[in-house]
Amino acid sequence: MIQLSKLKAFIFDLDGVITDTAEYHFLAWKALAEDLNISFTRELNEELKGISRMDSLEKILQFGGKEQEFSEQEKLELATKKNEHYVELINKITPSDILPGIEKLLRDIKQANLEIALASASKNANMVLEALKLKDQFDYIVDVTKIKKGKPDPEIFLKAAELLKVDPSSCVGVEDAIAGVEAIKSAGMYAVAVGPKSSFQKADLVYETTEALSFKEIKERFEE
Structure with a gap:
């Protein structure tokens, strides 16, 4: 008989899942790109x-055909400027910037x-x-500066x-990015995606919006 994993943990991305800082990233990258004459x-x-x-900066420089124009030190300075x-x-x-449905989902997880x-690529997590007054809801925040890949x-x-001292197969990962969902699946976890269903063929469960996220449904589907 196959031993099914018991649900023990949720691991969240930040941007686009807990709060939508994507617009701020867009504005900051756009300002930097325009300084470099990149559309x-x-x-x-x-x-x-x-x-x-740094990977984002490389993509922008490649897009503008300027990937060979800067030293590694200059690239670090550009990335720092964007971050500032x-x-x-x-x-x-x-706290008004917490995405709809997230506070209830976190409460339901804690009650269980x-x-x-938190597994975010953001160094500002x-x-x-x-700022969102949510830090005490998280048992651990992964230090992204110690992550190599x-x-x-x-x-x-x-x-x-x-x-968290749990087996990856006992975890649900929640993401809004294709790269994030791929990371969750490669880790051997159950993947919940937020966004258009057409974008997330690899996810186990997809919700169009954070407001639709349901702890009860995720738990039931995980245990199926």
Whole structure:
């Protein structure tokens, strides 16, 4: 008889799942790209979802045909400039910026005595959670500066499971990026995606919006 995993933990992405800082990322990358005379579109911004700051910069430079024009040190300075602008923008975040349905989902998970971790590519995750007044809801926040490989590599989700001391097969990962869903599945976890169903063929369960997220349904589907 196959031994089924018991649900023990939820591991969340931040941007686009807990709060929508994607617009702030877009504005900060757009300002940097325009300084470099690179046209930055919302379509290109979509491709940056879930990937690290340096990988995002590389994509933008490739898009503008300028990937060979900067040294590694200059690229670090560009990424820092973008982040400083982004931090200025997110300083305006308040609990009213928590996406619909998320507070209830976190409450339901806690009431079921399950663990919660954050696996975000954002180096500003702690600051954002504090501004949202949600930090105490999370048992662990993975330190992304110690993660060697970005999503779609599963490293950050595996690290979250390790910190929570649970088997990856006992975890549900919640993501809004294709790279993030791929990372969850590669980690051997159950993948819940937020966004258009057509974009997430690899997810186990897809919700169009965060407001539709249902702890009861996710738990039932996980245990099926």
